[in-house]
Amino acid sequence: xxxxxxxxxxxxxxxxxxxxxxxxxxxxxxxxxxxxxxxxxxxxxxxxxxxxxxxxxxxxxxxxxxxxxxxxxxxxxxxxxxxxxxxxxxxxxxxxxxxxxxxxxxxxxxxxxxxxxxxxxxxxxxxxxxxxxxxxxxxxxxxxxxxxxxxxxxxxxxxxxxxxxxxxxxxxxxxxxxxxxxxxxxxxxxxxxxxxxxx
Amino acid sequence: xxxxxxxxxxxxxxxxxxxxxxxxxxxxxxxxxxxxxxxxxxxxxxxxxxxxxxxxxxxxxxxxxxxxxxxxxxxxxxxxxxxxxxxxxxxxxxxxxxxxxxxxxxxxxxxxxxxxxxxxxxxxxxxxxxxxxxxxxxxxxxxxxxxxxxxxxxxxxxxxxxxxxxxxxxxxxxxxxxxxxxxxxxxxxxxxxxxxxxxxxxxxxxxxxxxxxxxxxxxxxxxxxxxxxxxxxxxxxxxxxxxxxxxxxxxxxxxxxxxxxxxxxxxxxxxxxxxxxxxxxxxxxxxxxxxxxxxxxxxxxxxxxxxxxxxxxxxxxxxxxxxxxxxxxxxxxxxxxxxxx
Ligand code: SF4
Ligand code: SF4
Numbered sequence: 001x002x003x004x005x006x007x008x009x010x011x012x013x014x015x016x017x018x019x020x021x022x023x024x025x026x027x028x029x030x031x032x033x034x035x036x037x038x039x040x041x042x043x044x045x046x047x048x049x050x051x052x053x054x055x056x057x058x059x060x061x062x063x064x065x066x067x068x069x070x071x072x073x074x075x076x077x078x079x080x081x082x083x084x085x086x087x088x089x090x091x092x093x094x095x096x097x098x099x100x101x102x103x104x105x106x107x108x109x110x111x112x113x114x115x116x117x118x119x120x121x122x123x124x125x126x127x128x129x130x131x132x133x134x135x136x137x138x139x140x141x142x143x144x145x146x147x148x149x150x151x152x153x154x155x156x157x158x159x160x161x162x163x164x165x166x167x168x169x170x171x172x173x174x175x176x177x178x179x180x181x182x183x184x185x186x187x188x189x190x191x192x193x194x195x196x197x198x199x
Numbered sequence: 200x201x202x203x204x205x206x207x208x209x210x211x212x213x214x215x216x217x218x219x220x221x222x223x224x225x226x227x228x229x230x231x232x233x234x235x236x237x238x239x240x241x242x243x244x245x246x247x248x249x250x251x252x253x254x255x256x257x258x259x260x261x262x263x264x265x266x267x268x269x270x271x272x273x274x275x276x277x278x279x280x281x282x283x284x285x286x287x288x289x290x291x292x293x294x295x296x297x298x299x300x301x302x303x304x305x306x307x308x309x310x311x312x313x314x315x316x317x318x319x320x321x322x323x324x325x326x327x328x329x330x331x332x333x334x335x336x337x338x339x340x341x342x343x344x345x346x347x348x349x350x351x352x353x354x355x356x357x358x359x360x361x362x363x364x365x366x367x368x369x370x371x372x373x374x375x376x377x378x379x380x381x382x383x384x385x386x387x388x389x390x391x392x393x394x395x396x397x398x399x400x401x402x403x404x405x406x407x408x409x410x411x412x413x414x415x416x417x418x419x420x421x422x423x424x425x426x427x428x429x430x431x432x433x434x435x436x437x438x439x440x441x442x443x444x445x446x447x448x449x450x451x452x453x454x455x456x457x458x459x460x461x462x463x464x465x466x467x468x469x470x471x472x473x474x475x476x477x478x479x480x481x482x483x484x485x486x487x488x489x490x491x492x493x494x495x496x497x498x499x500x501x502x503x504x505x506x507x508x509x510x511x512x513x514x515x516x517x518x519x520x521x522x523x524x525x526x527x528x529x530x531x532x533x534x535x536x537x538x539x540x
Contacts (some may be wrong), residue, residue, distance in 0.1 A: 027501075030504045030505060031500060031504050033504075034237045034500065035237075035239065035500065037236070037237050037239055038233075038236045038237055040239050041239075042236075042240060042241050043239055043240075044240055044241045046241070046244070047495050086361040092367060123340060157382075177403070
């Protein structure tokens with residue numbers, strides 16, 4: 001018979017021999033196998049007590065980053081929302097007023113910024129799309145909630161705290177390339193602007 | 200009949216009752232643990248240390264569930280089903296000798312609720328009523344899956360009861376008695392019946408699995424085809440009763456296997472070291488329970504090893520293999536008794 005691959009096998013429906021028909025030897029064999037598993041090391045990780053290491057590329061809850069001066073990086077360009085295959089991101093923009101330079105890095109900022117965590121598939125495309133290095137996925141788990149509306153995370157949950165020591169590190173999620181890129185002073189949005197320092 | 204006798208019987212009956220419930224309760228826990236261990240998991244470990252409060256949590260859960268009785272069901276029979284299942288499961292414990300006898304103030308207190316001289320017949324009678332619990336429950340639900348489950352259960356139980364009875368006949372021929380106590384008493388030392396009746400034991404064991412509706416013969420509640428089988432429509436504690444009755448049945452049938460074939464409360468050798476009859480009796484009871492626990496474990500071990508039989512395979516095994524084998528066993532036993540006695 002001509003076959004496309006060499007992997008096909010001819011199936012034979014063979015009659016059971018008397019020994020096989022007795023079942024008992026087979027049953028004893030099965031019992032022996034299951035019993036040997038009784039003493040095997042268990043694969044379980046008891047979650048709250050033992051926490052499993054996440055892979056470096058793990059993609060969890062998002063964070064909206066601030067820059068070195070504590071100003072929000074997001075400029076409400078909407079590229080993340082466009083990139084999002086799950087259409088999980090919505091935002092409205094607002095214009096920065098004079099005197100708000102310490103709060104918002106660019107002239108335009110996101111007045112509201114919402115991610116629906118039930119829609120999100122944690123693909124990380126928003127992170128990739130963002131030209132301002134504002135949104136990142138972190139290794140935090142989205143906690144459970146009992147109402148759908150509680151899964152729509154607004155800016156209060158997404159933007160990281162302003163205090164330096166409470167900032168959420170995304171260093172683990174950064175590839176070498178990105179870290180290198182961030183160090184280049186000639187890239188516009190990496191520059192520190194005068195007058196943006198915290199007052 | 201003096202007062203002390205009644206009190207003693209009452210205490211004993213309560214103990215047997217309590218022990219059955221307690222063992223059944225922890226069998227549910229053990230089942231999960233054994234299943235987990237056999238599958239490289241840990242099993243329940245959240246309720247209390249090592250999860251030993253899990254059965255209580257399950258009980259609370261069962262009680263708190265919504266009580267649903269289908270509109271189209273026959274209400275009386277619907278309630279009767281689980282009650283019969285539970286009742287018959289608990290009734291069998293009465294004739295099992297849990298130990299020799301305790302001597303207190305010169306009076307003998309045998310550790311058996313009642314020693315009727317036709318104990319084996321009583322056991323069979325009660326066990327075969329047990330199938331009505333499932334049959335009635337399944338029929339009264341007015342649900343095709345329940346009905347199919349009940350049908351399977353009843354035909355399976357009836358056909359396996361035959362083989363079981365035949366395998367017991369060989370045992371009765373050998374021991375010459377229908378009293379369970381005497382069967383246990385005859386197996387002193389190493390004279391366990393399993394040595395003289397290996398085939399009979401094997402048949403009895405297989406039938407016991409079928410009678411208790413345990414895997415690989417749990418076709419009556421085959422989830423893959425029948426949703427939940429005969430208890431599809433049941434909820435809350437009525438479901439709990441069905442599930443619990445299964446575990447009590449498992450306990451009792453382990454006790455019966457241990458008593459019929461594995462010497463019951465008899466311990467080889469111990470009699471040489473311990474002379475106090477009361478201590479001996481207590482040790483004997485403990486030893487019996489060890490055997491029972493082993494068989495309960497065996498039940499679970501089998502359940503998590505062997506896949507479910509197909510229905511025609513089940514009937515084939517029962518009618519075409521076990522019954523002829525059991526009859527052959529009777530004939531062999533007859534020849535054996537004729538030539539060796
Ligand atoms: S991770 Fe993917 S799905 Fe989630 S918000 Fe970002 S782009 Fe959308
Ligand atoms: S997070 Fe980035 S991509 Fe999204 S709106 Fe803000 S700046 Fe644009």
